[in-house]
Amino acid sequence: MTSHRIAIIYGTTEGQTRKIAEHMAQTLRHHDDRVELLLGSELDPDFEPTAYDGIIIGASIHEGRHQRYIRGLAKKHAPVLSEMPSAFFSVSMSAAADDTLAEAAQALEAFQEESGWKPAQAEAVAGALKYTEYSWLKRFIMKKSSASKGGETDTEHDWEYTDWDQVTRFAETFHERLD
Numbered sequence: 349m350t351s352h353r354i355a356i357i358y359g360t361t362e363g364q365t366r367k368i369a370e371h372m373a374q375t376l377r378h379h380d381d382r383v384e385l386l387l388g389s390e391l392d393p394d395f396e397p398t399a400y401d402g403i404i405i406g407a408s409i410h411e412g413r414h415q416r417y418i419r420g421l422a423k424k425h426a427p428v429l430s431e432m433p434s435a436f437f438s439v440s441m442s443a444a445a446d447d448t449l450a451e452a453a454q455a456l457e458a459f460q461e462e463s464g465w466k467p468a469q470a471e472a473v474a475g476a477l478k479y480t481e482y483s484w485l486k487r488f489i490m491k492k493s494s495a496s497k498g499g500e501t502d503t504e505h506d507w508e509y510t511d512w513d514q515v516t517r518f519a520e521t522f523h524e525r526l527d
Contacts, residue, residue, distance in 0.1 A: 351380045352401040352526045359388045359407040359415030362478040364508070365439045368515055369406055372437075375519035381526075388418045397425050402433035402526050404519075408475060409440035409455050422463035435469035435522050436460075441499070444474035444509035469525065471518055474509035481506070 354376055358369040373383040397403050407414035442451035452472035460466045477500060479487055491501050500507040
């Protein structure tokens with residue numbers, strides 16, 4: 349079994365994408381892979397993807413788009429990322445319900461079009477409603493949005509929709525592609 353050097357670069361707003369990236373890192377480390385978790389907003393401007401055997405990039409969707417710094421990173425390095433084992437995961441509430449999966453797929457496709465990077469492995473992952481961390485205005489907007497889709501509206505609690513088995517499978521599939 350070969351040990352691989354992998355970078356997981358993520359963009360996050362409330363922390364769910366970081367939590368998902370950490371879960372992927374833990375899964376890959378079970379295979380003795382050396383994994384670096386890197387927050388995209390703090391990435392060194394001289395970051396070089398070729399220093400790794402594989403790259404996973406993840407971002408969350410807010411107001412219909414992924415974080416600008418993640419979009420810029422993918423666009424800047426699209427040619428290199430396309431030539432190496434790479435993957436992308438998109439975190440959103442749209443991925444949490446069957447009737448909004450098309451929205452999640454559209455956002456994923458828009459990211460790929462904008463960046464010019466079409467990884468062999470890309471997936472939408474359900475996020476979380478972090479009501480207790482939102483400003484009063486964002487809490488109001490998210491509650492209204494959630495109610496319109498039949499989701500949770502109790503703002504006294506946070507609601508996690510992430511399918512951790514899906515996240516594990518994503519990381520396992522990426523590892524298999526490296527071998």
